[in-house]
Amino acid sequence: MDQSVAIQETLAKGENCTILNDVRESKLIGLVQQNNEHALFIYSHRRMAITGDDVTLDEIIPISYDFSVVEVSSPDELAVVDVCEQYPKEEPKFDWLSKYQRAHAANNSALKKEDERTRGDGLHERYISHFFKVLQTQTAQRVKSEVRDDLIRNSQHILSNKSQMLGMPQFGLRDNLIKCELLKNEDAYTYIKNYSFFLGTYNVNGQSPKESLSPWLSSTATPPDFYLVGFQELDLSKEAFLFNDTPKEPEWMLAVYKGLHPDAKYALVKLVRLVGIMLLFYVKAEHAPHISEVEAEIVGTGVMGRMGNKGAVAIRFQFHNSDICVVNSHLAAHTEEFERRNQDFKDICRRIQFRQDDPTLPPLTIMKHNVVLWLGDLNYRISDLEVDDVKNLIAKKDFEALYNHDQLKRQMDEEVVFVGFTEGEIDFQPTYKYDTGSDQWDTSEKCRVPAWCDRILWRGKNIKQLHYQSHMTLKTSDHKPVSSLLEIGIKVVDEESYKRTFEDIVRHIDRLENDCIPSVSLSQREFHFQDVKFMQHQAKTVTVYNDGQVPCQFEFIPKLDEPSYCKPWLTANPAKGFLAQGDSVDIDLEVFVNRNTAPELNSGQQQLEDILVLHLDRGKDYFISITGNYLPSCFGSSLSTLCLLREPIQDMPPGDHQRAGEILLLQTFSFLQDQVNDPETDKPQEIPKEIWMMVDHLFRCAKKQEDLFQQPGLRSEFEEIRDCLDTGSLDTLPGSNHSVAEALLLFLDALPEPVIPFSFYLQCLDFCSDSSQCRQIISMLPQCHKNVFNYLTAFLQELLKHSTYNRLDVNILAPIFAGLLIRSPTKQDITEKRKVKEFFQHFLVQTPSDRDIHHKLPE
Secondary structure, three states: OOOHHHHHOOOOOOEEEEEEEEEOOOEEEEEEEEOOEEEEEEEEEOOOOOOHHHEEEEEEEEEOOEOOEEEEEEOOEEEEEEOOEOOOOOOOOOHHHHHHHHHHHHHHHHHHHHHHHHHOOOHHHHHHHHHEEEOOOHHHHHHHHHHHOOOOOOOOOOOOOHHHHHOOHHHHHHHHHHHHHHHHOHHHOEEEEEEEEEEEEEEOOOOOOOOOOHHHHOOOOOOOOEEEEEEEOOOOOHHHHHHOOOOHHHHHHHHHHHHOOOOOOEEEEEEEEEOOEEEEEEEEHHHHHHEEEEEEEEEEOOHHHOOOOOEEEEEEEEEOOEEEEEEEEEOOOOOOOHHHHHHHHHHHHHHOEEOOOOOOOOOEEHHHOOEEEEEEEOOOOEOOOOHHHHHHHHHOOOHHHHHOOEHHHHHHHOOOOOOOOEOOOOOOOOOEOEOOOOOOEOOOOOOOOOEOOEEEEEEOOOEEEEEEEEOOOOOOOOEOOEEEEEEEEEEEEOHHHHHHHHHHHHHHHHHHHHHOOOOEEEOOOEEEEEEEOEOOOEEEEEEEEEOOOOOEEEEEEOOOOOOOOOOOOEEEEOOEEEEOOOOEEEEEEEEOEOOOOHHHHHHOOOOOEEEEEEEEOOOOEEEEEEEEEEOOOOOOOOHHHHHHOOOOHHHOOOOHHHHHHHHHHHHHHHHHHHHOOOOOOOOOOOOOHHHHHHHHHHHHHOOOOOOOOOOOOOHHHHHHHHHHHHHOOOOOOOOOHHHHHHHHHHHHHHOOOOOOOHHHHHHHHHOOOOHHHHHHHHHOOOHHHHHHHHHHHHHHHHHHOOHHHHOOOHHHHHHHHHHHHOOOOOOOOHHHHHHHHHHHHOOOOOOOOOOOHHHHOOO
16 A cells, blocks of 8 residues: 555645655655655654554655755665755745644654653654765765666555555454465466566676676667676675675676666666675666565675675565565586585575565575576586587587586486576577687686586576577676576466455455364474584474364464574474465474584583474464484584593593583683693693694695685585594595685684683784784783694794695785684674784784794694
8 A cells, every 4th residue: 555645645735745765663754845845754653554644744854956865774785765856046945844844843842752752862863864865965976876767766565566465454463364365366366467587697707897788788679677687706806705895886787777778767676795796686667666575685605604705695576476586696616516516506595585574474585486586607517528629519519519518407407406497598608718808718727618607597487588698799707798588477466356355365264263263283292303413404394284174373482581482503494384274384493503502512501402382373382392412523612621632522421411511521620720730630732633633634735725715615524524523533634625624714613712712802903003912912812722823823824835826815814814713702893804804914924933833733
C-alpha cells in the first residue's frame, strides 16, 4: 500500500508528496513540493499509514534550491534517492509552510518532552544524520547524479509485490499461515511474462578503464530490461586487499554507466563489493516500482576462509512475484586447484544468507530462490592438454573437442558442483590469458594455457538464453569480458485472481482455527555427536511432521535467562518456519566448533550438551536433547598450556572429564609458572611443538613458494594437519605448502590469548612509530609469548630473503601477521589496523640482535 496517500491527505491543494523512506522507529519522511519549493516532512505513525489520521507531523525542514537528498544505508554504500534541481532566481521564502509550523508549534513542547523521555535528546538530528545527507555542494554531487541517473527510489510497493500483499499487519498472528497457503496456491493468481536480463562478467586485472564498454554492454539489438554486471580483480593493491578500500570502484562504475544501452533509461538498484569483486544491478526505470526486498551479502573464501581476494558478492531481490538471486564469484586460481574451486563454490552456497523483511522467517540461502544467476571468474581451466594442442584446437575453432577437457564441464557432469545449473553452448574462444592490450595469447615466461575462466550459468524455470559470447575488441585486461542475454519468465500477479484466492484462504483458515490446535511429531528427540573436532562440521537431521489438523508455525526459542535458542557451537537450520497440514520439514542440527568456542571446550569449562525447545505458535513445546564429545585440539589452546604439554594433546589419559580437568589444571599451572621459577618442576618448552612443526615444514619446503600465506589450502588437508598435530600420528605434516601455511594462520587466530596479550594492546598502538619502544614492549611479554613472537618474526625475515621467488614483501606479511599476533579485545577500526601493521613492520627488518631461526627450536 502506498503510504504517500496518507501524507497527501494532510497537505493543502497544490502540494505534492513523495515518500523517500519508510524506516525503523515508525518514521516516514516525505519530500513535499509546492511549485518550485521543497521541504522534508517527518511523520511518525503507530501502524500502517492508510489515511491522514494515522500519521503525526513531527518536524519540517525547508530545503533551499541547491540541494541533493542522499540515502546512506552503510558507510560504504551511497545511493541517491531523489535529486531536486530547481533554480529560481530568488531564494525561496517557504510562506506555504507557515500553516504547518503554527499547528506544529502548539503541541511541540509536549511532544519534545515525551520524545526525550522515551528516546533521549536529539532523535530527529540523529535520525536525519543517519538516513539523509543534504549536500550543499552541487558540483561534487552532480558527478554522482550523472553516474546514477534517476536512481531507484526506496519504492512503495504496489499490490503485485508479494511482500506488500503478504505483510499487512492487520492479519495479526494468522498472517504467516496465510502466506504459507498463498505460496502453495501461487499458480492460481499469477501468470508468466518474459523479461530480458543482460549478464556480464569481466576480470579487469587491477586496471583502470581505458576504453568504452559499449561493445560489451550495448551489444544487444534492443535494450535489456535488466543489467547485472560483475567485475573481478577490480584492484590488486595491498590497500584494497587489507582495508577493502579502492578508488577503482567509481572509475568502473562510471564506465559501466556510460556503456549501458543508449536507447533506454536505467536506474541503479544496488552496488556491492568485496575487495576487487563488484556487482552492479541496473534496471529500466519503468520496472523499478516492481522491485522489492533488495539485499546484498558478501563472503570471502581466501586464506582462513575470510580474506576477500577470493570469494563472492550476491544480490537478491524480488521482481513482481519471482525471487531472484545473482552471484558474482572469483574462485581459487591455478590449474591444479579445481578441488579448491569446488570447495569455494560450496562455501559460498552455505555461507551466503539473506535476511528477510519478515523477521519471523529464516534467512534465505542462494538456492532458495526461484531464479539463480551465477557469473564470474570461476577459474576452471583446460586439463590434460598441452598449451600447443589447446591453441591448435582454438585455431581450428574446434571448441567442442576443447570443451571436453574443460574442468567445469567435468565437475558438473560428475555432479560435484553447480548441480541443477545450466550453461549455454560455448562457441567462442577461451577468454584467458592474453597479453594486456592485445589479442595475443600469453607470451610471458609462464605461458598460461588458454581457458574459459569467465562463465555465466543459471538455475530455474522459464529461462531461455538468447546469446552467450565473449567480446574480443576490449583489450584492457588479460581476460576478455563475457556476456549472456537471458529471457526469463517472471511470475506476475493477476489482481482479481489474487483477491479471490486470498479471500478463499482466509475463510478456510478461519474455519480451521475454530476447530483445532497445531500438533507435530518428531522423528527423534535425542542426538549424540561423536568425536567432534575443531572446524569440522557434523550434522544430524530431525524430521518434523505436521500431524495436526491445521497449518502450524514453529520456532526454536531461548530457554529461560538464555540469550539464544542454542549454544554457540550449535545451529538448527531452519530455526523457524511453517508447515501445512500433512507436510514435513527436515531440520539440520549442525555442530561446528570454531575459534570462539574451542577454548572453553578444550579447557573443560563447557561440554557439548544442550536442550533445544521447539515451540509451536498456539501449541505446545517439544524438547530435543543434544550431547556429544569434543576431541581437545591444539587449535584454541593457550600458548602456555601447549608449552607444558610434551605429548600431543589427545594423548592425555582417556575420559572426557579427566582429560578436560588436566588441561584446566595445566592452564592454572602455566599461570603460576610465569610467576614462580620452581626448579623441581619440568621445564616448559620454549615454544609449542605444534608451532615448531608448522614453521619447520614451511622453512624447509616453502621458502620459495609463490603466494605463500595468500593462497588458501584445501579443507581436507587442513583436517589432516590438525589431526597430525593433535595426535602425533605422523612425524611430518601432510598437505600442500599452502595448507600448512593456512593452518599456521588458523592456529594463531584461534589462540584464546594472542601472542601479544590483550593487556599490551594499547601500548602497541601508542608506541607503534617508535622502534625501540616496540622492542621494549616485546621484552616484557610472558616468556612463552616472547619466544613465539621472536620465532615467528625470524621465520618471516627468512622468507623475505627469498622474495625474488615467493613474491613476498613487508607490505604483504606485516598486515597478515600483525592482525593475528596483535589482536584487539574489541573490534578494530581502520586506524588501529594501520597502527598494528606499523608496529609489526619494525620486526620484519632484521637487526644484529635478532637470532637465527635455528636457535629458536623447542627442546
